[in-house]
Amino acid sequence: MKKVISAPTMKDVAREAGVALGTVSKVVNGLPVGDSYRIRVENAIQKLNYQVNSYAQGLKANKTYTVALLIPNTIDPFFASLTYYINTALMKRRYKMLLCSTDFDPRQEQEYILMAQNNKVDGIIGLTYNPSLVVEENTPFVAIDRSMGPGIPCVACDNFAGGQLAAEKLADLGCRHVAFLRSGSSLANEPNKRKAGFENGCLSRGLSYEMKILNDGDSFEEFEQFLSEHLSEGRLDFDGIFCVTDRLACLTRDMLGRLQQRVPEDVQLIGFDGIRAFGNTVYHCSTIVQPIPEMAEMCVDLLLRESMLAKPPLVCLPVTYASGGTTCEPFLV
Amino acid sequence: MKKVISAPTMKDVAREAGVALGTVSKVVNGLPVGDSYRIRVENAIQKLNYQVNSYAQGLKANKTYTVALLIPNTIDPFFASLTYYINTALMKRRYKMLLCSTDFDPRQEQEYILMAQNNKVDGIIGLTYNPSLVVEENTPFVAIDRSMGPGIPCVACDNFAGGQLAAEKLADLGCRHVAFLRSGSSLANEPNKRKAGFENGCLSRGLSYEMKILNDGDSFEEFEQFLSEHLSEGRLDFDGIFCVTDRLACLTRDMLGRLQQRVPEDVQLIGFDGIRAFGNTVYHCSTIVQPIPEMAEMCVDLLLRESMLAKPPLVCLPVTYASGGTTCEPFLV
Numbered sequence: 001m002k003k004v005i006s007a008p009t010m011k012d013v014a015r016e017a018g019v020a021l022g023t024v025s026k027v028v029n030g031l032p033v034g035d036s037y038r039i040r041v042e043n044a045i046q047k048l049n050y051q052v053n054s055y056a057q058g059l060k061a062n063k064t065y066t067v068a069l070l071i072p073n074t075i076d077p078f079f080a081s082l083t084y085y086i087n088t089a090l091m092k093r094r095y096k097m098l099l100c101s102t103d104f105d106p107r108q109e110q111e112y113i114l115m116a117q118n119n120k121v122d123g124i125i126g127l128t129y130n131p132s133l134v135v136e137e138n139t140p141f142v143a144i145d146r147s148m149g150p151g152i153p154c155v156a157c158d159n160f161a162g163g164q165l166a167a168e169k170l171a172d173l174g175c176r177h178v179a180f181l182r183s184g185s186s187l188a189n190e191p192n193k194r195k196a197g198f199e200n201g202c203l204s205r206g207l208s209y210e211m212k213i214l215n216d217g218d219s220f221e222e223f224e225q226f227l228s229e230h231l232s233e234g235r236l237d238f239d240g241i242f243c244v245t246d247r248l249a250c251l252t253r254d255m256l257g258r259l260q261q262r263v264p265e266d267v268q269l270i271g272f273d274g275i276r277a278f279g280n281t282v283y284h285c286s287t288i289v290q291p292i293p294e295m296a297e298m299c300v301d302l303l304l305r306e307s308m309l310a311k312p313p314l315v316c317l318p319v320t321y322a323s324g325g326t327t328c329e330p331f332l333v
Numbered sequence: 334m335k336k337v338i339s340a341p342t343m344k345d346v347a348r349e350a351g352v353a354l355g356t357v358s359k360v361v362n363g364l365p366v367g368d369s370y371r372i373r374v375e376n377a378i379q380k381l382n383y384q385v386n387s388y389a390q391g392l393k394a395n396k397t398y399t400v401a402l403l404i405p406n407t408i409d410p411f412f413a414s415l416t417y418y419i420n421t422a423l424m425k426r427r428y429k430m431l432l433c434s435t436d437f438d439p440r441q442e443q444e445y446i447l448m449a450q451n452n453k454v455d456g457i458i459g460l461t462y463n464p465s466l467v468v469e470e471n472t473p474f475v476a477i478d479r480s481m482g483p484g485i486p487c488v489a490c491d492n493f494a495g496g497q498l499a500a501e502k503l504a505d506l507g508c509r510h511v512a513f514l515r516s517g518s519s520l521a522n523e524p525n526k527r528k529a530g531f532e533n534g535c536l537s538r539g540l541s542y543e544m545k546i547l548n549d550g551d552s553f554e555e556f557e558q559f560l561s562e563h564l565s566e567g568r569l570d571f572d573g574i575f576c577v578t579d580r581l582a583c584l585t586r587d588m589l590g591r592l593q594q595r596v597p598e599d600v601q602l603i604g605f606d607g608i609r610a611f612g613n614t615v616y617h618c619s620t621i622v623q624p625i626p627e628m629a630e631m632c633v634d635l636l637l638r639e640s641m642l643a644k645p646p647l648v649c650l651p652v653t654y655a656s657g658g659t660t661c662e663p664f665l666v
């Protein structure tokens with residue numbers, strides 16, 4: 001199955017071309033040599049399928065064509081998908097990617113940034129949680145979902161618009177009294193704008209709403225408690241719920257089942273993220289879809305831009321709505 | 334938010350220690366210098382938090398502490414999870430990982446192997462589909478799920494035992510006449526042993542069985558056709574089905590719904606892989622669980638072993654069964 005070959009060296013190329021080693025080196029490094037020599041070396045390179053030692057060349061060029069991606073893990077489907085699209089966007093440009101799974105650990109995040117800098121990466125893309133990360137000034141950095149200060153562009157979906165879209169959709173679907181459920185990091189970050197967007201949408205469409213917000217470490221049972229406190233004679237006070245993630249929406253559907261509420265007949269449910277089962281089949285729930293391929297492309301594009309002046313501090317990319325079985329779409333099956 | 338610092342150089346260390354640049358270089362590279370000099374340099378390194386340029390050092394040591402992972406993508410949950418555990422297993426050992434998403438493309442696979450070799454990686458871990466991959470003899474390689482020939486260890490779960498376990502479980506759950514559904518690559522690979530294991534289990538437990546096998550490119554509608562051909566007066570001939578993946582098991586559940594068959598009341602269903610919704614919540618279906626963390630650890634361990642003699646050609650790691658709602662477990666809710 002496996003054919004073993006030994007890679008040709010620069011010496012082999014010199015022998016094949018009948019020139020000195022230094023001549024091959026000059027050609028490989030783009031230095032001037034006589035045309036007849038250049039052609040002989042190029043032919044020998046092609047014939048032997050000689051591959052340049054990119055590692056040594058990168059050291060010389062002070063460029064490694066390597067980017068580090070810091071991301072909590074690739075098990076969460078949002079992170080996993082983002083990783084895939086960033087990886088392919090980089091490889092399309094012939095950049096390599098070092099994957100650094102941080103497990104949400106601020107110390108790991110800082111350590112991987114040092115590691116990346118020590119390895120002379122050309123840039124770092126990070127979805128990080130350490131509010132006091134130290135990044136070397138001359139290492140380009142693009143942040144995802146969290147603004148890290150001047151000079152560091154942040155890429156996110158339009159979370160505010162997504163929250164607003166969720167409220168508008170619930171209004172369109174006939175809801176009048178809705179709830180907003182949130183759990184997660186209390187650090188300042190872009191996803192936290194979903195709440196303000198949702199409130200804005202409720203106000204503009206005349207929906208009454210209540211909110212239940214848990215912080216990291218709070219028990220999810222508090223959501224079930226909250227919902228059960230809003231039952232009157234077996235019926236829920238809410239006819240629509242917006243959950244801040246698809247994961248939470250699915251948990252909420254289970255809670256509603258235990259409270260004898262039918263989804264979507266009694267209460268309609270919209271999540272956020274656009275996660276599909278098995279990565280690419282059906283949506284887990286009706287959802288506000290993040291434009292992950294476009295976010296990945298934007299991160300790479302901003303990171304590799306030559307001019308820092310052209311780097312905007314925050315880029316928000318448009319979200320869309322997708323029906324996924326937890327809402328009653330009027331004209332769809 | 335971001336503090337900008339400029340990394341100290343070797344020159345800064347020399348100035349701080351009051352020694353010549355060459356002395357610092359010797360200390361950093363482990364060459365002998367007088368104790369008093371060594372201590373002054375080490376103190377200066379610590380005080381300035383000087384970081385060695387690992388890139389240049391790796392070049393010198395002919396070791397880059399970098400491993401390339403070739404995997405189709407990180408969108409499929411099995412690949413995504415494997416990527417995470419391989420990444421953390423490598424980082425625990427202070428190795429960096431280049432992620433190479435191949436999109437199942439044999440040409441991409443070959444190109445990334447050349448890229449990895451040109452960048453002097455210390456080894457490659459690959460879940461690949463190119464049956465004629467060319468790998469340099471002196472680049473350690475560990476394959477996942479497909480034997481690639483002498484000298485290249487292959488790591489997989491015990492697919493044969495998993496197929497057998499599925500048959501045994503269906504027998505334990507009261508099934509008498511079962512079906513096996515398979516789709517996927519027709520290349521010789523480890524997962525294809527699930528079929529032989531299942532047949533073996535059926536024979537040893539006296540289950541009658543039928544098989545429907547699709548190759549890459551065949552339409553999944555053929556499965557629905559197969560199932561509908563096995564309906565007699567509205568009842569399915571089978572009381573149990575083993576699907577070669579969880580993804581196929583979920584599709585099959587949908588098909589059975591369209592054929593008015595209830596899962597698990599009328600027909601019990603077991604998949605393979607152990608995929609959980611959102612990466613870490615509930616199983617999508619009852620399933621044979623692959624030991625992904627252990628497989629990842631084994632890949633890294635085999636890759637970094639010094640002695641090739643100690644590398645076994647095939648390592649199969651044990652699977653387990655998990656109930657996930659598509660079977661009727663007698664003593665569980």
